[in-house]
Amino acid sequence: MSVTAPQGFRASGVRAGIRAHGERPDVALVVNDGPQQVAAGVFTRNQVKAAPVLWSQQVLVEQNLRAVVLNAGGANACTGPDGFGDTHRTAEKVADVLGCGAIEVAVCSTGLIGERLPLDHLLKGVEAAAGDLADGEDAGTRAATAVLTTDTVDKQSAVSRHGWTVGGFAKGAGMMAPSLATMLVVVTTDAVVDATIADAALRAATAQTFDRLDIDGSMSTNDTVLLLASGASGVEADADAFTEVVTEVCAELAQGLQADAEGVTKRIAVTVTGARDDHDALVAARTVARDSLVKTALFGSDPNWGRIAASVGASEATVEPETLSVTVNGVLLCEAAAAVGDRHRADLSGPEITVEVGLGLGDGRATVLTTDLSHAYVEENSAYSS
Amino acid sequence: MSVTAPQGFRASGVRAGIRAHGERPDVALVVNDGPQQVAAGVFTRNQVKAAPVLWSQQVLVEQNLRAVVLNAGGANACTGPDGFGDTHRTAEKVADVLGCGAIEVAVCSTGLIGERLPLDHLLKGVEAAAGDLADGEDAGTRAATAVLTTDTVDKQSAVSRHGWTVGGFAKGAGMMAPSLATMLVVVTTDAVVDATIADAALRAATAQTFDRLDIDGSMSTNDTVLLLASGASGVEADADAFTEVVTEVCAELAQGLQADAEGVTKRIAVTVTGARDDHDALVAARTVARDSLVKTALFGSDPNWGRIAASVGASEATVEPETLSVTVNGVLLCEAAAAVGDRHRADLSGPEITVEVGLGLGDGRATVLTTDLSHAYVEENSAYSS
Structure with missing residues (x-):
């Protein structure tokens, strides 16, 4: 259930004092011990x-990574050339302690935009994290926990199949939108794959999962999804099977992000069917x-x-009122853009809500996951600077 | 200060019992007594x-209207052919009591989507409203008040210049977006204008005012802005001067809508300058x-x-971090996408906030008015079915 589930990976999570308050860990390290160091990435x-x-x-x-270092407590966004220098020095420090090149080290940061990181704390944290590296589930969980911000729980997943394993963790609780959003995800695998297969699998998986999670329409400056492949299982993965398993792990992580989104009281899946094409369906659902x-x-x-009918009508997707239907929690409430019985037949008191919009114009279909807009969302985002 | 400020207009607002609760009026009538009956309209x-x-x-x-009838208490949206029949019968009833054709009567409705209107109440309301028609400010205010929903105050405006007058009222408190939104606006004038000038002036004014008010990004099924010209002043209006005054009245009404938006605690003006072109500026500001x-x-x-920097970077407008600046309430906080001093130098404790984003790429410029996202917005829109 973590980035250390596949063979060939070690991880750690330590407190470096980057977060201003509390005792929570704030630096995580994930290291690929090979034999391969294949990598792929998708960014904001x-x-x-x-x-x-x-x-x-x-x-x-270079499609080649030895390690990923991550920190909470500061996004290192909008910090100019000096901020870029801080990232560079962080990667060099990791390279130094691991005995590799800085070009083999990816860096991820999350937290407040516009402020420099306390670099001395961060560099000491890198040393501590390197000293604490371990395999096994606990180490993966420590890494997954160190990058949380307003998240309330760590989000992890792992699937073993065909003789190899894919594992991962994700961080993110708000600001999640079409292109990811203060979302940091590290996915690992011990399957033997080349860079082309790894890249294609990660892009396909992201498009179907994280890209279809939309909490508040905001898009972060820091979103990063990384895939590291060690090849340690010695088993070559079929491209389709690999894409399928990576997608499965990403889907579970995305559901975890949805469930832990800021202020969530309802988990909502909006499905649009019958659109002119899949793109139109996605536009309408979003x-x-x-x-x-x-x-x-x-x-x-x-x-x-x-x-819901007004919203879909206002979208860029083609909508014909004559063939528009809306079903909520399985109860058909609107057909031909007009009421079908009392809407209160649909019971929304539970935490899961499905909204199905039928456009009746073609075969296009898409689902977007979101959450409700609650008092807690407003509270968290007006009181917390991030 | 109302639709009855220009000569040649009478108005009324009565209680017809369309709203389920309370004693508030819910049917309004605005009548153009001529000599001209020129009209223009802009719709959702x-x-x-x-x-x-x-x-x-x-x-x-036909660009010709004798009257506008408006109701609160039901949007008559998503009500199918029967709902259209209800609107038709309402217009016929107005035509009947005024002695004109139904084709000379516009209809506006606002309220819950998806339910039929209580037509008997509405038709009786039309009779009562016709019997109550009067000129003078009080009559205009009664009409402006009858169409309010979650609005807390009536929104009215009038400007007299060049020997003629433009007046108007607006209704709308939420769901206001790029193309208007459960916003009903009636603008009247006693200037002598032809239909071409009236139409051009209304479109230009709407594009610069109501279209640049964006409370929650939602777009209503019912938005309507109407302009009725009586020609009763006998003074022919210059096209440019007419557009200018109509825009002035619409701008005041739009500011009234912003100030009375659902849950508003801050009135925010977002101005983008230095965009590649005006369209890019508008996209970024929105x-x-x-x-x-x-x-x-x-x-x-x-x-x-x-x-703010993350948001503008996520927009479809072209943004270069190197030339991106953000100024809040007159204090420059970000230059070249990096911090300039302590952000708390900008004091946002008051109800008015200006956000200025400089893109440094060209001469494009646009301002969009909006409001904050407050607990009261969530409360009002989760508790009130509209």
Whole structure:
């Protein structure tokens, strides 16, 4: 159930004093001991990218990683050339203690935007983390825990199949949107794969999972999803099977992110079917998933299908009222854009809500996961600087 | 200060019992007594349009209106052919009591989506409203008040210049977005204008005012802005001067809508300058204005420029970190996408906040008005079915 589930990986999580308050760990290290060091990465599409993203994108060009170092307590975003220098020195420190090149080290950061990291603390933390590296589940959990911010639980997953294993952890609780969002994910595997297969699998998995999780429509400067392959199982993975398992692990991590999102009281899956094509379905589903009026209604357990119909109608997707239907928690409430019986037949009192929008125009289909818009979301995001 | 400020107009607002609870009026009538009956209209771009929008769009093809009837207590949206029939019968009833054709009567509705209107109450309300028609400010205020839903105050405006007057009222408190949103606006004038000038002036004014007010990114099924011109002043209006005054009235009404938006504790103006072009500026400003993390930070009086920079970077507008600056309430907090001093120099404790984003790439400029995302917004929209 962690990044250390596959063979060939060690991990650690320590407290370096980067977080201003409390006793929580804040530096994590994940090391690939090989024999292979294949790697792939997917990053935020935000035009304002944090220093660690700029760095990691650069080193990933080689598709080869020995280690990933992660910190909470500061995003190192909007920190200028000095901030980039801090990331570079962090990678060099990791390279130094592990005996590899800095170009083999990816860096991930999360926390407040716009402030420099306390580099001395971070570099000491890297030393401590290197000294604490271990295999086994506990070590993976320590790493997964060290990168949490407003998250309330660690998010981990692992699947073994076909003679190899894929494991991973994820961090992220708000600001999650189309292109990931203060979401840091490390996925590891001991399957034997080349860089092309690893890259394709990670992109396909991300597109189907993290990219379809939309908590608040915001997109972070720091989102990073990394895949490290050690080849330690000695078993070559079929490309399709590998994509399938990586997608499975990413899907479980995405569900964990949804369940632990800031202020969540309802977990909502918005599915659009019958769209002109899959792209239109995704556009429509995302529009509904982001709609503040829909999200507040669902927070109030109100099956307000009218707001859902209005939202989908306002999307860029093609919608014909004559063939528009809305089903909430399995109860058809709207057909041909008009009411079907009393909407209160749909009971939304539980924590899981499914919204199905039928467009009746084609075969396009997509699901987006989101959460409700609650008092707790407002509280957490107005009181916490991140 | 109302739709009855220009000569040639009468108005009324009565209680017809369409609202389920309370004693508030819910039917309004605005009548143009001429000598001209020139009219123009702008409607929601939502693909799911309410019956009164479909009706009014149709009658506006003639660019000629004798009257507008408006109701609160039900949107008559997503009500199918029967709902359209209800709108048609309402217009016929108005035509009947005024002695004109139904094709000269626009209809506006606001309230819950998906439920039929109590037509008998509405038709009796039309009779009562016709009997109550009067000129003078009180009559205009009665009409402006009858269409309020979660609004807390009526929104009215009037400007007299060049020998003619433009007046208007607006209704809308949430669900206001790029293309208007459960926003009903009636603007009247006694200037002598032809339909071409009226239409051009209304479109220009709407694009600069209501279209740049974005409370929650949601777009209603019912948004309607109507302009009725009586020509009763006998003074022909210059096209540019007319556009200017209509824009002035619409701007005041839009500010009223912003100030009375659901759950508002801060009135926020987001201005983007230095964009590649005006369109890019508008896209960037709208993205920031809709960002839940920005809006909750401002609710908490936190000058969190990092979230603003992240938001603009995530927009479809072209952004270069090297030339990106953020100024909040006149204090430069970020330059070249990096901090300039302590962000708490910007005091956001007051109810007005200006956010200025400089992109440093060109001459494009746009301002979007919005509000914060508060506990009260969540409360109002989770407890109230609309």
